[in-house]
Amino acid sequence: xxxxxxxxxxxxxxxxxxxxxLAELRAVLDELNxxxxxxxxxxxxxxxxxxxxxxxxPTILIDGVELMDALGRGAGDEPAGLNCRVYVRxxxxxxxxxxxxxxxxxxxxxxP
Amino acid sequence: xxxxxxxxxxxxxxxxxxGDGWSLMGDGTGPTVLVFTxxxxxxxxxxxxxxADAARDYAGRDVRFLAINANDAQRYPRDSYEAMxxxxxxxxxxxxxxxxxxxxxxxxxxxxxxxDVFVVDASGTLRYRGAPDSDHDDPAQRAVWxxxxxxxxxxGAEPERAETTPVGCSIKWKQ
Numbered sequence: 001x002x003x004x005x006x007x008x009x010x011x012x013x014x015x016x017x018x019x020x021x022l023a024e025l026r027a028v029l030d031e032l033n034x035x036x037x038x039x040x041x042x043x044x045x046x047x048x049x050x051x052x053x054x055x056x057x058p059t060i061l062i063d064g065v066e067l068m069d070a071l072g073r074g075a076g077d078e079p080a081g082l083n084c085r086v087y088v089r090x091x092x093x094x095x096x097x098x099x100x101x102x103x104x105x106x107x108x109x110x111x112p
Numbered sequence: 113x114x115x116x117x118x119x120x121x122x123x124x125x126x127x128x129x130x131g132d133g134w135s136l137m138g139d140g141t142g143p144t145v146l147v148f149t150x151x152x153x154x155x156x157x158x159x160x161x162x163x164a165d166a167a168r169d170y171a172g173r174d175v176r177f178l179a180i181n182a183n184d185a186q187r188y189p190r191d192s193y194e195a196m197x198x199x200x201x202x203x204x205x206x207x208x209x210x211x212x213x214x215x216x217x218x219x220x221x222x223x224x225x226x227x228d229v230f231v232v233d234a235s236g237t238l239r240y241r242g243a244p245d246s247d248h249d250d251p252a253q254r255a256v257w258x259x260x261x262x263x264x265x266x267x268g269a270e271p272e273r274a275e276t277t278p279v280g281c282s283i284k285w286k287q
Contacts, residue, residue, distance in 0.1 A: 014282040015282075016155075016279060016280070017154075081187075081188075083281075084153050084154050084155070086153075086157060087154065093251070094157040095154060095158060095248075096155055096158070
């Protein structure tokens with residue numbers, strides 16, 4: 001069994017992308033034969049968002065490291081707050097969910 | 113408050129990014145497409161090019177497209193009037209980008225998300241309300257629901273699909 005990889009999905013109810021993001025995340029976990037346990041954490045207030053540097057929903061943490069930070073492409077100057085997060089897919093399209101290839105790369109990097 | 117399909121759409125005048133006022137109902141010669149949108153929502157951004165393409169395609173057919181930003185700029189500075197002006201200056205917009213700082217227009221229409229699309233015929237009657245098409249993630253959809261509705265209105269017919277569920281970020285209401 002893999003060591004306990006921690007995968008968290010931070011979400012905000014004002015954004016409809018949570019279900020899709022979770023499905024895409026679980027699909028990549030399955031593909032990599034990793035446990036598809038994802039801890040869901042709702043962010044409800046601006047104060048909570050500030051406290052965890054939540055720049056938008058969904059935000060995915062792998063072993064505590066934010067997905068795009070893990071890939072060296074952090075959120076830049078995005079302010080923390082209750083927002084829908086803007087991701088850019090590898091083909092340049094704007095998307096409310098991360099590119100599955102980015103999830104794959106980050107999860108492979110986190111795997112022992 | 114909200115308006116239903118077949119009801120008269122409320123008229124307002126809002127400023128564009130150059131400060132010029134636009135009446136939402138125009139001069140009564142053709143349909144108007146109102147798109148509630150904003151600067152930072154991934155759904156609005158993903159659909160923007162498709163809506164802009166439709167605005168260009170219908171420009172010669174007496175169809176007006178008006179984009180409206182009603183988000184609370186105090187909590188979301190990226191939706192400020194200045195940020196709207198910068199965006200329009202940076203990008204090639206085929207439609208005016210109107211500012212609804214009091215959110216009165218968004219409330220009167222019952223706009224929920226960005227984007228949220230309303231097609232109003234030349235007489236001022238609401239004929240379509242909802243999403244531009246079925247999938248923000250598929251550019252091949254080309255805002256087909258919006259285009260179908262405009263085509264029907266131009267033909268003097270009722271859109272087959274008069275209402276769909278708007279999908280996107282919630283409008284950021286003032287608290």
